[in-house]
Amino acid sequence: MFVVDPDPQFTHAVKVKVPVDGGFKEQSFKATYRVIPTDEMAAFDLSDGVGSANFLRRALVSMDELVDANKEPLPYNDVLRDQLLLNPYVRRALAQTYFDAVAPARSGN
Secondary structure: OOOOOOOOEEEEEEEEEEEEOOEEEEEEEEEEEEOOOHHHHOOOOOOOHHHHHHHHHHHEEEEEOOEOOOOOEOOOOHHHHHHHHOOHHHHHHHHHHHHHHHOOOOOOO
């Protein structure tokens, strides 16, 4: 049986490769996304930073497990979301997590 949901949403862990001297350090947080219908996807140019940020603004519902430099929890809001979307490795990780969830690669690819 397939459940028809008019506003499908899902939460996944987002793994971010944060650049450090000589390599990367993996950090993670949770993001809740809404599934964007395919006809709406055409409005977003995912080949550039502005288009991909606009797409993620539409797809993101919330982000959790975010802390500041002092390890104090940060509440999710639009300002924090937009600040994080300016960061190329965060934006890439968010997009990768979304697309891996809604259209996972076939086995053997």
